[in-house]
Amino acid sequence: MYQIKKIIVCLDQSEMDKTLVKFATFIAKSNQSKKIYFTNIIRNLSIPKDVLAEFPNLIDNMVEERKSQMKQVVKENQDPDFNISTAFIVREGQLSKKVLKLANEKSADLILVGKKTSIPGSGVISQRLARRASCSLLIVPENSQPKVKKILVPSDFSDYSKDALEEAIEITEKNDGKSEIVCQNVYSVPSGYHFTGKSYEEFSEIMLMHAQVNYKKFIRKIDTKGHTITPLYTRDEDDDPVVDILNKAKEIEASIIIIGAKGRTAATALFIGSLAERLIQINNKVPLLVTRPKGKNAGIIEYILEI
Incomplete structure (x- = not known):
């Protein structure tokens, strides 16, 4: 997997x-990342022209205020001993579109978003990002x-399951082998x-046997780098495997x-898989990493048309 x-x-x-700031710092430290872009998207502003004429600095002042607030929350929650280049970007428009455009402009490797259950606020549309992001x-x-x-890696022994397991192995490498990987x-x-x-x-025993055989074929294609992968069959x-995954998690x-x-x-870029779709929808307890090889999302065509 890419760095x-x-x-x-x-x-x-x-x-x-x-x-999110704490997670970003944790990830950046373990990956020796080069830059974090903290971004805030202001929803479309409908300010009459005559008001803008009277107060020409209104939008600029709003943007600067947002940046100041972002800088403050980062200062309060980022490890003070950790030094990394940061940028604070405020844009106006539709949330997912602007985030996707920014990710494309900056050639981002990872987008980090929150999933709320009780905290007020709009949040970011995770499913749309998962479908269209090129990272x-x-x-x-x-x-x-x-x-x-x-680390729990749900697997159907496909190529995209291979991507996910390789990412888990990479994370374990960076954690000095202290992470436990379970492949379900x-x-x-x-x-x-x-x-x-x-x-x-x-x-049921026949299906289990086939799953075990397929796992052995699957794991032979992967460089585990000496780390133990624990297979788990559920x-x-x-008829709802996502519930089984979340229960196991x-x-x-x-x-x-x-x-x-x-x-x-190009034909499949907007289909992240029914399992991933439903996990994004109903999981609100465990951080969920949706991996995609950088630049492999040919859904960029739709993205360009929509921006």
């Missing part, structure tokens, strides 16, 4: 900003703590199993969930 050199952090003047996206629920003690496969018993003459439990009983006290974005070509 995270440039990080975009989406602030919105809420309590969520403190958590990875980290979604941080409120009150999360920046740590990587246990959620399998199910097909509804027509009874036509085979097998019982539900018998066919039988889906309610809670059970093992996962620090982060890492999943690969499905889109890798």
